[in-house]
Amino acid sequence: MPKKKRSPQRRSGCPLNASVEVLGDRWSLLIIRDMMLRGFRNYKEFLESYEGIATNILADRLRKLEAHGIIATEPDPSDGRKLIYSLTSKGIDLAPVLAEMVLWAAGHEDTGNQALVRQIRKDKEQFLTAVRQRWAAKTT
Amino acid sequence: MPKKKRSPQRRSGCPLNASVEVLGDRWSLLIIRDMMLRGFRNYKEFLESYEGIATNILADRLRKLEAHGIIATEPDPSDGRKLIYSLTSKGIDLAPVLAEMVLWAAGHEDTGNQALVRQIRKDKEQFLTAVRQRWAAKTT
DNA sequence: CATATTACTTGTTAAATGCAAGTTAAAATA
DNA sequence: TATTTTAACTTGCATTTAACAAGTAATATG
Numbered sequence: 410m411p412k413k414k415r416s417p418q419r420r421s422g423c424p425l426n427a428s429v430e431v432l433g434d435r436w437s438l439l440i441i442r443d444m445m446l447r448g449f450r451n452y453k454e455f456l457e458s459y460e461g462i463a464t465n466i467l468a469d470r471l472r473k474l475e476a477h478g479i480i481a482t483e484p485d486p487s488d489g490r491k492l493i494y495s496l497t498s499k500g501i502d503l504a505p506v507l508a509e510m511v512l513w514a515a516g517h518e519d520t521g522n523q524a525l526v527r528q529i530r531k532d533k534e535q536f537l538t539a540v541r542q543r544w545a546a547k548t549t
Numbered sequence: 550m551p552k553k554k555r556s557p558q559r560r561s562g563c564p565l566n567a568s569v570e571v572l573g574d575r576w577s578l579l580i581i582r583d584m585m586l587r588g589f590r591n592y593k594e595f596l597e598s599y600e601g602i603a604t605n606i607l608a609d610r611l612r613k614l615e616a617h618g619i620i621a622t623e624p625d626p627s628d629g630r631k632l633i634y635s636l637t638s639k640g641i642d643l644a645p646v647l648a649e650m651v652l653w654a655a656g657h658e659d660t661g662n663q664a665l666v667r668q669i670r671k672d673k674e675q676f677l678t679a680v681r682q683r684w685a686a687k688t689t
Numbered sequence: 690c691a692t693a694t695t696a697c698t699t700g701t702t703a704a705a706t707g708c709a710a711g712t713t714a715a716a717a718t719a
Numbered sequence: 720t721a722t723t724t725t726a727a728c729t730t731g732c733a734t735t736t737a738a739c740a741a742g743t744a745a746t747a748t749g
Contacts, residue, residue, distance in 0.1 A: 420600040422661030424654035425582050425647060431658070432650075433575050435706085442565050452727050460560040463707050468728060478657075490715045490726045499657045505649040507565060510572075513646055514564035517618075517639045518571070521562030575737085592696050603738050608697060630695040630746045 428506075431477050436462055436470050438510070441479065441496070441503055445540055446525070448547065450493050451485070479503070496544060504540045508533060568646075571617050576602055576610050578650070581619065581636070581643055585680055586665065588687065590633050591625070619643070636684060644680045648673055 420426055432438055443449040443458050455467055462470075471494065474480045479500040485491035508529050515526040529536045560566055572578055583589040583598050595607055602610075611634065614620045619640040625631035648669050655666040669676045 423579075423582070423599070424651045424658070424660035424662060424666060426579060426600060427654035427658040427660045428650035429575060429578050431654075433573060433578065435569060435573050438569050438573065439563075439566060442563070453725085456727090459563070460566060464728070465708090465730085466706065469705095488716075488726085492727075502653055502656065506646065506653055509645040509649050510568035511564045513642055514567035514571075516642065518564070518567040520564035520567045522564060526564060593694085596696090603740095604697070605699085605739090606737065609737095628695085628747075632696075 431479075432503075432506075434470075436460075436466060437474060438503075438507065440467075440470055440474065441500060442507060444480070444494065444496050445501070445504060445507065445544070448543070450495065450547075451491050452494075455494075474500075495547075501541060501544055504537050505533075508536060571619075572643075572646075574610075576600075576606060577614060578643075578647065580607075580610055580614065581640060582647060584620070584634065584636050584640070585644060585647065585684075588683070590635065590687075591631050592634075595634075614640075635687075641681060641684055644677050645673075648676060 419430060439458070439460055439462070440455055443455055447454075447458075449455055449458070452467065452471075455471075456462065456464060471480065471482075475482055477499075478497055481495050481497050483493050483495070485493050511526060511529055514520050515523075515530075520526075559570060579598070579600055579602070580595055583595055587594075587598075589595055589598070592607065592611075595611075596602065596604060611620065611622075615622055617639075618637055621635050621637050623633050623635070625633050651666060651669055654660050655663075655670075660666075
């Protein structure tokens with residue numbers, strides 16, 4: 410069962426507010442996207458991602474995401490300089506949120522990556538299953 | 550058919566990034582929640598909402614949400630001082646995003662409003678239908 | 690007419706973000 | 720083995736955004 414951390418300085422107990430406090434900034438969800446959909450697993454990959462996050466902001470967001478239990482960190486056994494970042498089950502559970510945000514933007518804003526949009530539209534459940542399986546394969 | 554505005558200064562064409570650029574801050578989704586779930590329709594109600602938004606930030610977010618076509622503004626015929634804010638169909642289409650964010654936080658964070666969570670869990674589609682109908686009733 | 694209400698704006702201060710450069714440890718290369 | 724590269728950061732500083740407090744203009748109410 411998932412452990413739920415009590416957060417004393419929450420603005421309110423509303424679950425939407427909790428999500429906003431954890432994810433409501435300009436970078437966190439993009440990092441999660443890169444892990445979930447592109448399989449990124451280390452610092453340099455995130456840094457080079459298209460939107461261009463600054464290195465201090467990336468370090469800060471990775472720290473916060475780990476503190477919230479959304480990602481986990483482990484040393485790379487094949488390279489002592491690298492760390493491997495991975496999504497926890499709490500992080501993988503964000504797949505439906507990402508999926509709905511993608512569908513909303515694809516329907517109302519001018520966006521690209523139609524392949525992804527089509528995949529999600531075709532069958533949402535199947536998309537979620539694919540994400541989970543993809544992740545399970547990587548971590549085993 | 551919805552009109553899709555071209556945004557020249559987007560960081561990328563990724564639809565998730567588009568959503569993050571429009572909604573990725575600490576207040577926008579809470580304002581939308583207040584309209585969608587609590588039926589708030591004017592400035593003072595938003596201001597008095599539990600999380601305590603500052604008045605200049607509220608004015609700024611309402612302006613931006615309107616510019617993005619998520620909400621609409623009209624004068625209140627019964628009181629010349631008031632404006633009535635309402636969700637557009639683009640705004641109502643955010644219901645699935647909000648629903649998934651509520652479910653995620655309810656499952657992984659320490660939150661309240663279990664009535665809402667139960668309602669969404671019970672039947673997601675029914676929840677969405679209820680939101681849409683509730684809104685249609687108000688605007689007609 | 691006096692007071693109150695609504696939807697704001699205008700300072701000012703504090704915090705978050707962005708940019709450039711520097712640091713440390715490990716790995717690859719000459 | 721000495722030197723160079725690479726990875727994952729940190730540090731310092733400028734800029735942008737958010738928060739807090741106070742004020743204002745246009746109604747409305749008593």
